[in-house]
Amino acid sequence: MKPKNTKALIRYGSYPLILGATAIVLFGGLAAGWPYFPTVPLIVAAALASVGLLERRLPFHTAWQQDHRDSVCDAIHAVVNLAVLLTVHGIVAALAPLWSAGVRWPDQWPLWAQALAVGVVLDFSLYSIHWVSHRVDWLWRFHAIHHSSERLYGQTGNAGTLCRPG
Ligand SMILES: [Zn+2]
Known part of the structure; x- marks a missing residue:
């Protein structure tokens, strides 16, 4: 796969992937009896950190990374x-x-x-x-x-x- 295609796949596929994986792990974990705390905050924090890291690594516009x-x-x-x-x-x-x-x-x-x-x-x-x-x-x-x-x-x-x- 060409690097350009890989970048597009990551750009457009990562958010649905992270959202879906978070939902599956959250619902699966809670259904399996994992305690609400700290399960939910940790999983949500991991998902947000993943999105933040991807945003840093593959910004749509680099100017948007600047404060x-x-x-x-x-x-x-x-x-x-x-x-x-x-x-x-x-x-x-x-x-x-x-x-x-x-x-x-x-x-x-x-x-x-x-x-x-x-x-x-x-x-x-x-x-x-x-x-x-x-x-x-x-x-x-x-x-x-x-x-x-x-x-x-x-x-x-x-x-x-x-x-x-x-
Ligand atoms: Zn509004």
């Missing part, structure tokens, strides 16, 4: 985002018995069907939040940060204009 005086802000934004997500998750989980009486997760379904159901529910939730964030003014003020990046890299989804010099 645009935004990396620290993007990292802070990512940590704040994660903290907010974990807090909301904790609140929702704590309050779940109040609103979910009589509603049961279909845990008798095969694991693959439950994984698919989680994907549908999660994707629909994220899509809905994103859709509302584009249409409600006060939510857009928070969300606009997410669309302000001037380069495409691993932290683009966490990018923030607050750090970018005018």
Whole structure:
């Protein structure tokens, strides 16, 4: 195989491969009884590190590897985002018995069907939040940060204009 073809294969195949392998190892490990902690954080960290290393090794544009005086802000934004997500998750989980009486997760379904159901529910939730964030003014003020990046890299989804010099 020509080096150019190999590079294209890695460029376009690595993300689906890493995502698929991560899902298989996560679901397989959890189904086999591996403990949630530290299994999930370690596997997710390994997947993110793999994507980051590939991004460094095979960038789409080398200029996007350079810090645009935004990396620290993007990292802070990512940590704040994660903290907010974990807090909301904790609140929702704590309050779940109040609103979910009589509603049961279909845990008798095969694991693959439950994984698919989680994907549908999660994707629909994220899509809905994103859709509302584009249409409600006060939510857009928070969300606009997410669309302000001037380069495409691993932290683009966490990018923030607050750090970018005018
Ligand atoms: Zn958006």
